[in-house]
Amino acid sequence: MSYAYLFKYIIIGDTGVGKSCLLLQFTDKRFQPVHDLTIGVEFGARMITIDNKPIKLQIWDTAGQESFRSITRSYYRGAAGALLVYDITRRETFNHLASWLEDARQHANANMTIMLIGNKCDLAHRRAVSTEEGEQFAKEHGLIFMEASAKTAQNVEEAFIKTAATIYKKIQDGVFDVSNESYGIKVGYGGIPGPSGGRDGPSASAGTCCS
Amino acid sequence: MSQTSRSLFLFCSFPRNTDFPSPRRHLPLPLSLRFQFSAKPPMLESELHDLSDDADYAASLQQGSAGVMLRSDSTKQRSPSSDRDGAEIVFLKDNVAIHPTQFASERISGRLKLIKQSSALFMTWIPYKGHSSDARLSDKDRNLYTIKAVPFTDIRSIRRHNPALGWQYIIVVLSSGLAYPPLYFYSGGVKEFLATIKQHVLLVRSAEDANVFLVNDFQNTLQRTLSSLELPRAVPLACGPSNMSGGESILNENQERVDNGVDNGSLSVSQSHGRPRHKAQDPGRDLSIQVLEKFSLVTRFARETTSQIFGENQSNGFSTNERRTPIQTNLDHPKKSSDIVENIPDESPVVLDSQEFERLSLVWGKPRQSPLCSEEWLTFLDSEGRVIDSEALRKRVFYGGLDHELRNEVWGLLLGYYSYESTYAEREFLKSVKKSEYENIKNQWKSISSAQAKRFTKFRERKGLIEKDVVRTDRSLTFYEGDDNPNVTVLRDILLTYSFYNFDLGYCQGMSDLLSPILFVMDDESEAFWCFVALMERLGPNFNRDQNGMHSQLFALSKLVELLDSPLHNYFKQHDCLNYFFCFRWILIQFKREFEFERTMRLWEVLWTHYPSEHLHLYVCVAILKRYRGKIIGEEMDFDTLLKFINELSGHIDLDATLRDAEALCICAGENGAARIPPGTPPSLPVDDGSFYAQQDEIL
Ligand SMILES: Nc1nc2c(ncn2[C@@H]2O[C@H](COP(=O)(O)OP(=O)(O)OP(=O)(O)O)[C@@H](O)[C@H]2O)c(=O)[nH]1
Ligand SMILES: [Mg+2]
Secondary structure (H helix, E strand, C coil), X not given: CCCCEEEEEEEECCCCCCHHHHHHHHHHCCCCXXXXXXXXXXXXXXXXXXXXXXXXXXXXXXXXXHHHHHHHHHHCCCCCEEEEEEECCCHHHHHCHHHHHHHHHXXXXXXXXXXXXXXXXXXXXXXXXXXXXXXXXXXXXXXXXXXXXXXXCCCHHHHHHHHHHHHHHHHHCCCCCCCCHHHCEEEXXXXXXXXXXXXXXXXXXXXXXXX | CCCCCCCCCXXXXXXXXXXXXXXXXXXXXXXXCCCCECCCCHHHHHHCHHHCCHHHHHHHHHHHHCCCCCCCHHHCCCCCEECHHHCEEEEEEEEEEECCCCCHHHCEEEEEEEEEECCEEEEEEEECCCCCCCCCCCHHHHHHCCEEEEEHHHEEEEEEECCCCCCEEEEEEECCCCECCCEEECCCCHHHHHHHHHHHCCEEECCCCCCEEEECCCCCHHHHHHHHHHCCCCCCHHHCCCCCCCHHXXXXXXXXXXXXXXXXXXXXXXXXXXCHHXXXXXXXXXXXXXXXXXXXXCCHXXXXXXXXXXXXXXCCCCCHHHHHHHHHHHHHCHHHHHHHHHHHHHHCCCCCCHHHHHHHCCCCCCCCCCCECHXXXXXXXXXXXXXXXXXXXXXXXXXXXXCHHHHHHHHHHHCCCCCCCCCHHHHHHHHHHHXXXXXXXXXXXXXXXXXXXXXXXXXXXXXXXXXXXXCCCCCCCHHHCCCCCHHHHHHHHHHHHHHHHCCXXXXXXXXXXXXXXXXXXXXXXXXXXXXXXXXXHHHHHHHCCCCHHHHHHHHHHHHHHHHHCHHHHHHHHXXXXXXXXXXXHHHHCCCCCCCCHHHHHHHHHHHHCCCCCCCHHHHHHHHHHHHCHHHHHHCCCCHHHHHHHHHHCCCCCCHHHHHHHHHHHHHHHHHHHHHHCCCCCCCCCCCCCCCCCCCCHHHC
């Protein structure tokens, strides 16, 4: 299927926070509690539409375990978006956010759009991290924030699409040289082809994005 | 007869050590030491069954059984006749034979055909049945060699040989770099064969070698270069301008190799004396370009065996030259048999009889065997249950694996939990001793009270992590499925107990994947634990926190690829893929996620034999990469694409074919390969300094 843009996403965060479940919910619209833990990385993809343009998300679901980090870091290269996930029922997964962020900042490109997700919000009765804390952290670090549930699908669609919309807006604003694939963006049919396209190209007038 | 049961095999000339019936001992060289590759291009099976020609096959069987194999030459090129399903036979040649061994009695004659269907051209070669008087080869053997409708899109090149003595033959090299055994045209017709192909597909003569015809040669320079690298006489790109051609250089090269081989008695390509064009090269290059891509593989086994035979046959009257030349030809440069044949008279005026010629021809071996069954297993044991010859057992398991019901008994031996010398009774005894030992270790954590746990963060964390992971391990298998499955609890208990048994290493993700099949097979908590312990003796370093065990294997892998496929190595280098992270999962959990459960168990028992090498798993990696090298390079995959591609191979890898390739690669790399793997690289046993798993907290 043809796309105007392809965005590479990575999903990062501690083991067991629900990264793979979020991906599966987004790509397959189902929750499967008994899939295998992730070793290395797994992939998913889905088409979405932003500003009437078909956009393909290629999503890298990484392994959360600490000792795999030296390897998972190599996957950050060239990601346009990142979903940084913690589990609202496990405080330590929230406490580790800073170190994940540091990794991302160090190994991903500077313009990567990061969405912070407090997952498992269906388990409100076991909540260990308040929504406000999540919001606060996001604000401090310049991230977009949402609480979501891979189980109920709440905000899952929104999280992925909002991230894409933000990236799309950055393209429109000319933040990226989209011809340089290290930004995690590939231009397909109907996308803005060149570095100056964002500002001067014909698509600029179509400007507004769906967010 | 079932079409699917006759699989397409692809052969390489890997002499190997098979047990020899004594009547053959008079022969100077055990050249049926053998070996073989099989590759089933994935599309073949699904799409092309209909191309096989059953009726024709049956007819040829009948014909053959009458003991008459000679057909008149008039069948040489029949007028195109219409087959079924729109398939058209555009070329048909009888009395085209392969020579699986040097024994004339084991030649297999058959019928070669070119078939056109739609716009695609296919080649088939179907053996006749029972033409040889003493019929050493069973029909099964014979069928192994059947070439079933290989599409020309899978063929890279065809090499023509016109020896001065003997028959014309061709070697068909596939895109994978592997090749079919030479097809000898007893009644001529190579020219017509090539001419017919030319009418249907793009066939160009190689610039480097007039006897090589490139099929579907790409204009793309990279592809072109790579194809040419696969050709016997091609000079590696980076090797400078001295593009030698013609028989002379080949002869010289052969001479050198003969010398090397005989003088050193080992695989010594790396010691080739400074041939100018390779002087500045990594010695491994030679092996890669000269040998592997030509499918004519040097084998350590063969060297060893041949030197043994030399020793044994010192006084049997064969001259040195005679002995040397066949080794040379057969082991190093089978494709160049013709050159050797032509040159032999200069060196030794011995009459080149047909048997001599046969000895010069390629040899191939048997495919992977059926799994070891209970009945046969008993033959490996003495009356008290000791394994009589562990080497033989390991070899047998290596070639065929185990019937599932035997795994429970044999895995413990393969893993080194039970010793091969132990009797039934000793094993029973050990089992009970180990059971109570296990219970003791298990009690160390079982007895931790909740109050104690509160003050024992490391324990709580480990337990939490393990509990999170066992519910995400093989839950789709009946054995582990469903809520509150007791086996999931056992999985947890074993892992937690292990993390106390080996507290320094602790628990790391991936361990549950390694334990799951073991528990499934042993179906006993303590037994599974101790087998897991034995496995972790070797694979523990995969889980070191600093990943050094993984890095050393990935490093060794890169060295092996450099040795065995330098164009691919260069490709990875150019594309910044030399960290081989895309093979991380393969190595960490021994391909557990790449094959379905049953296949994984098969692979593991094969790997655990450590039969041709402790590091066979690395050769498995190379074999898989080689299998897909055309695609990787052709599609110019970058790191991301490659990683995704490799991930998605999961479930699509042909295990048997891969194992055959891996074995071949391993043997052919021989000591050169072993030298590329640093000592202590898992699963070699670690140097025991008592602190192998010492926690390296600063890395955390
Ligand atoms: N209740 C609830 N459970 C969830 C949710 N998302 C995930 N889970 C559960 O959390 C467990 C871990 O989820 P995964 O998606 O495997 O976690 P992960 O982040 O991919 O973990 P790693 O692959 O180890 O890095 C699973 O067993 C799920 O059942 C959610 O939104 N709600
Ligand atoms: Mg996961």
